[in-house]
Amino acid sequence: MKGKxxxxxxxxGSGKSTMMNLINQYLVEHKIDHIVTxxxxxxxxxxxxxxxxxxxxNDNMGPETEALLFAASRxxxxxxxxxxxxxxxxxVVCDRFLLxxxxxxxxxxxxxxxxxxxxNDFGLxxxxxxxxxxFHVDPEVTLLRKTKEGGDRLEAEGGMxxxxxxxxxxxxxxxxxxxxxxxxxxxxxxxxxKQTVEAINNLLKxxxxxx
Ligand code: TYD
Numbered sequence: 001m002k003g004k005x006x007x008x009x010x011x012x013g014s015g016k017s018t019m020m021n022l023i024n025q026y027l028v029e030h031k032i033d034h035i036v037t038x039x040x041x042x043x044x045x046x047x048x049x050x051x052x053x054x055x056x057x058n059d060n061m062g063p064e065t066e067a068l069l070f071a072a073s074r075x076x077x078x079x080x081x082x083x084x085x086x087x088x089x090x091x092v093v094c095d096r097f098l099l100x101x102x103x104x105x106x107x108x109x110x111x112x113x114x115x116x117x118x119x120n121d122f123g124l125x126x127x128x129x130x131x132x133x134x135f136h137v138d139p140e141v142t143l144l145r146k147t148k149e150g151g152d153r154l155e156a157e158g159g160m161x162x163x164x165x166x167x168x169x170x171x172x173x174x175x176x177x178x179x180x181x182x183x184x185x186x187x188x189x190x191x192x193x194k195q196t197v198e199a200i201n202n203l204l205k206x207x208x209x210x211x
Pocket of ligand 1 (some may be wrong): 202
């Protein structure tokens, strides 16, 4: 049986990483065979690419180069880790996936959603999430949190860039609403967790019923 693919999406500082850990714990407790992974990175090759992308010394990187590096890291991730796990029947939970590139590179960098989707589709071989959890938080709040801590090359971009990313995500929610669940991540953590678990259970239960 084929597994299920869940991706977590949202602007920088939306609390995705905390929720990743809690989802992992939840799946362990319920003895659900799964892997957790993240982008950019997720594989040894991907981590090397990630280092190139986020390095603040690389501030002369062209937007097309950046988009292609994210797509290359993702292609390796699908090839080496995500697809084999799905074929094994596992649940794959991934911190960021294609939607991040569409919002950050497609809209934030102004390369175009369709253009960025096309270079990614080449590497994805039809592997798309069954469920996208979108962690929605007011962009001004999240940005303030991140810039205070310093941040990597992407996080260090100005407010205009992150505003573009946020608007990009909002457009994408309208464009691809089918398998996206919006989580109100401005709520206290236990409420965010409740919404998250509910969405995951809906996906898994639905699949059980179909069998
Ligand atoms: P990461 O360090 O994982 O940030 P976070 O913990 O906030 O998710 O990711 C580095 C940055 O890369 C982050 O600002 C989001 C950005 N990014 C893109 O611009 N495009 C992409 O396709 C992905 C996956 C991430």
